[in-house]
Amino acid sequence: MKTVEFYHLLKNCGIDFFSGVPCTLLEGLIAMASLDSKVIYVPAVREDVAVAVASGAYLGGRYSCVFMQNSGLGNCLNVLASLNLIYKIPVCLVISWRGFKGKDAPEHLIMGRSTKKLLQDIRIPATVLSKKYLETQTLSLVEKMKKNNIPVALLLRKGILV
Amino acid sequence: MTRLEAIKIIAKHLKTKEATIIANGMISREMFAVMDGEFNFYMLGSMGMASSIGLGLALSKPNIKVVVLDGDGNLLMSFGVLANIVDAKIKNFLHIVLDNEAYESTGRQDSVTRTIDLAKIARSCGYKRVYKVSSPNILSKIIKKLILEKTLSFLLVKVGAKGKTFNLPRISSSPEAIKERFIRFLR
Numbered sequence: 548m549k550t551v552e553f554y555h556l557l558k559n560c561g562i563d564f565f566s567g568v569p570c571t572l573l574e575g576l577i578a579m580a581s582l583d584s585k586v587i588y589v590p591a592v593r594e595d596v597a598v599a600v601a602s603g604a605y606l607g608g609r610y611s612c613v614f615m616q617n618s619g620l621g622n623c624l625n626v627l628a629s630l631n632l633i634y635k636i637p638v639c640l641v642i643s644w645r646g647f648k649g650k651d652a653p654e655h656l657i658m659g660r661s662t663k664k665l666l667q668d669i670r671i672p673a674t675v676l677s678k679k680y681l682e683t684q685t686l687s688l689v690e691k692m693k694k695n696n697i698p699v700a701l702l703l704r705k706g707i708l709v
Numbered sequence: 710m711t712r713l714e715a716i717k718i719i720a721k722h723l724k725t726k727e728a729t730i731i732a733n734g735m736i737s738r739e740m741f742a743v744m745d746g747e748f749n750f751y752m753l754g755s756m757g758m759a760s761s762i763g764l765g766l767a768l769s770k771p772n773i774k775v776v777v778l779d780g781d782g783n784l785l786m787s788f789g790v791l792a793n794i795v796d797a798k799i800k801n802f803l804h805i806v807l808d809n810e811a812y813e814s815t816g817r818q819d820s821v822t823r824t825i826d827l828a829k830i831a832r833s834c835g836y837k838r839v840y841k842v843s844s845p846n847i848l849s850k851i852i853k854k855l856i857l858e859k860t861l862s863f864l865l866v867k868v869g870a871k872g873k874t875f876n877l878p879r880i881s882s883s884p885e886a887i888k889e890r891f892i893r894f895l896r
Contacts, residue, residue: 587768589764592789592790603764
């Protein structure tokens, strides 16, 4: 799927507020959100700030998407565990997966092998996006997010979006 | 002026039309005891995040005033958010920081606002109106003014060490109930 198609897929799910901290794998999505006059994009100073800002947007009536590299997931554990998961504030996390299958620079290897388990441990439903089923995976997880008012995570590997 | 005295003055002037995000710890518990209402969003945890939540809300609802009742320890933990707040160019935001130079809920350990001045920092970041107060009368005058203004404002309230509030009830609502009530208020 093209990056622009995925971006519109997210918007068609009712998402019109975005925040995040960049990753090269998310460059295209961030560029689109920040240039789109129909949405709000907050270039957050830290990943937990992005999640909290998105949570404020939810209180204000919007659905949000937060972009981050998996290295930033650790920075959000407190806000996810003591805000989103207990107050039941939904947010769609699009997390780029560095260190996938142990092939990457050293700083990515530990989070690369731990990302899925961390999400599982704190009970955030997560899907590893595949080229073939990306659309149904996204629609299904965003629906779960809205139905249960919980954070969900779409894991994006290199090469999935073109 | 104790923190509780400051909260009583602030509560008196919030006209119950202002959506208020309140930092975790004694600040939330004291506000709950002084003036509970559906306009209050109490943080039970996620220290440091109150002002970020306020930012997201203020951006989503530009026609309401958002008040953040923050603490010094809270703000220090997430300092960078001051830059996000100013960069967003919002006008419907009043950022109040109750600064007792301590982490009270955990045993009153010192915080580093004993050395640094958060008002100077807010001013350097670019908040349009910045005030630093320590007297109840001046707090009353300034808060009355700032509630009505449509400007990004920062109010540092220095409060004293005396007067730990005893018999302070814990917040009786569940986090989900706090959220539901707040969302209903905003609709």
